[in-house]
Amino acid sequence: MNPDDLDLAAFIQPGDRVVCGQLTAEPTTLTEALVDQADRIGRLEVFLGTTFSNTFAPDRAPALSFLSYGATGTNPRLAKAGRLAILPRHYGALNAAFATGEIRADVVLLQVAASSGGFNLGLANDYAALAARHARAVLVEVHADVPVTTGAFLPTDTTITAVIAARRAPIELQPGRIGAVEQSIAGHVAGLIADRSTLQIGIGSIPDAILSGLEGHRDLGFHSGVITDRVLDLIEQGVITNAYKSVDPGVTVTNTVCGTHRLNRHLHLNPEIAVLPAAHTHGIEVLSRQDNFLSINSAIEVDLTGQVNSEMAGGAAVGGVGGLVDFARGGVAARGGRAIIALPATARNGAASRIVHRTQRVTLAHSDVDVVVTEHGVADLRNVPLHARAERLIAIADPRFRDDLARQAGEGSYDA
Structure with a gap:
């Protein structure tokens, strides 16, 4: 018609x-x-x-x-x-x-x-x-x-x-702009990714920076909700081979495609990249069997217990639940897996800390997070009690906010 x-x-x-x-x-x-x-x-x-x-x-x-x-x-x-x-x-x-x-x-x-x-x-x-x-x-x-x-x-x-x-071609999404903060975060995350790991990652400047920093890795796998041009770069460089995936070996797996015409052409009739339903890409039964599965996602803020907010900022809706919980729980459940949250330490041009005393909304429970990364370092929260989690998260907050966060932590009882 x-x-x-x-x-x-x-x-x-x-x-x-x-x-x-x-x-x-x-x-x-x-x-x-x-x-x-x-x-x-x-x-x-x-x-x-x-x-x-x-x-x-x-x-x-x-x-x-x-x-x-x-x-x-x-x-x-x-x-x-x-x-x-x-x-x-x-x-x-x-x-x-x-x-x-x-x-x-x-x-x-x-x-x-x-x-x-x-x-x-x-x-x-x-x-x-x-x-x-x-x-x-x-x-x-x-x-x-x-x-x-x-x-x-x-x-x-x-x-x-x-x-x-159709009157027009599909929408294209260009790679994100990468600045110094994103590069610092990417450097810390790269140190958490071993060769032969399988990655899940989203879209935006931080995911793009992380992917751009993996040129020296080998035999990575990819199983995610979205694929971008930065993923294609790693495929063409021979970094992503999917050779050691325990589920779907040899195949890059995604639920959606968010890139340019270049990426779309690469996917056309390509049996090595599959666009599969969410029952497979996000299903815990699949993710838990994917050895060394690393879920890497960003967030709006993280509180001192490790709770994650990806939905609200300043009282306004600016995000959503999405696949965050699906993938984080998959990372925790997989043998050798991890659930990584990577975010800048501040918002509003440095005026607000994104490591906070209490989140505005809890999207991901603290029990589903094991690593938080900012440009100031890595907070490994695995097998760490709540009071010690607070100390580790304060250590990766922006230095200007650490004293206030420490005072707020001292006034609370995280293990009660």
């Missing part, structure tokens, strides 16, 4: 929940049409994942309300405008709930690749594809630049309602 002929009112009814593809897999021709036509259709709820586009700007389409698993990407703008409701579920559980129909999806909008084997999900094998199995209407947009990726064919029990020609 030509997008000029698309009338969404033929598929979407007032009161529907519309589930959209996320990240670089957002079907922007369809989502733009949704925003443009929503007021004519009636009130709708849109389920969003992480967004990189400006499609759902807070001043557009007042008939739409929004639900998401986090205020991530460009979503904080909707949260600030009071238009975004947060569903706080672990990413793995969220996907399972869409798979069973526990979370309702009336209409699903997807970006796909067309191939001789059928429609392929290309850049994200996530909850949207699972939701499509139960939806009343499934609309897909097709573009030649969407790669056909291993493991990501649309489930055969999915009925496609309409196929639309």
Whole structure:
């Protein structure tokens, strides 16, 4: 179907929940049409994942309300405008709930690749594809630049309602900018990564810095929720070989793809990189069997007991639960594994410490964290009682805040 002929009112009814593809897999021709036509259709709820586009700007389409698993990407703008409701579920559980129909999806909008084997999900094998199995209407947009990726064919029990020609190529995500703080953090994290380890890591400046600092490592594996251009660099350098993975040996595994056209082309018809459902990428049964699995994630703040907040800053929603808990627990459960939290010591241009007395919200329990890293060093919290955890975390805080943190620690009773 030509997008000029698309009338969404033929598929979407007032009161529907519309589930959209996320990240670089957002079907922007369809989502733009949704925003443009929503007021004519009636009130709708849109389920969003992480967004990189400006499609759902807070001043557009007042008939739409929004639900998401986090205020991530460009979503904080909707949260600030009071238009975004947060569903706080672990990413793995969220996907399972869409798979069973526990979370309702009336209409699903997807970006796909067309191939001789059928429609392929290309850049994200996530909850949207699972939701499509139960939806009343499934609309897909097709573009030649969407790669056909291993493991990501649309489930055969999915009925496609309409196929639309995409107006534009997939969204691209450029590598993050790396500064001195990110490089210092990366240097500390690199010292925790042994050759033949399997990595999980996210997107942003700190993950990119960490990956860029691993050129001297050998035979690393990769099993994660997202793959970026920095991961491709390590594959091309022969650093990531997946040769010693205990699960999926020889294969780079991800749930989503967040990079440039260069990365997308590398994935096209490549059997050595698989884009798999969250039941595999985030499932504790899989992660716990992945020997030497290192979960490496960032956070907004960490308190003196090791509790992690990845959801709130200054009382505002700026993050989400996402896959943090899934992967951290996998790192703790895996033989030789670790759950690493890496973050700058300060926020707001140095005005606030990110090592705090108490977090604004607890996303990850202190029992699921064993290493915290800032530019000032490494706090190994494994098998360490709470009062000693506080001492180690204060030691990696920015020096300007250490005295206040020590005073607050002295006024509390962490082992009570």
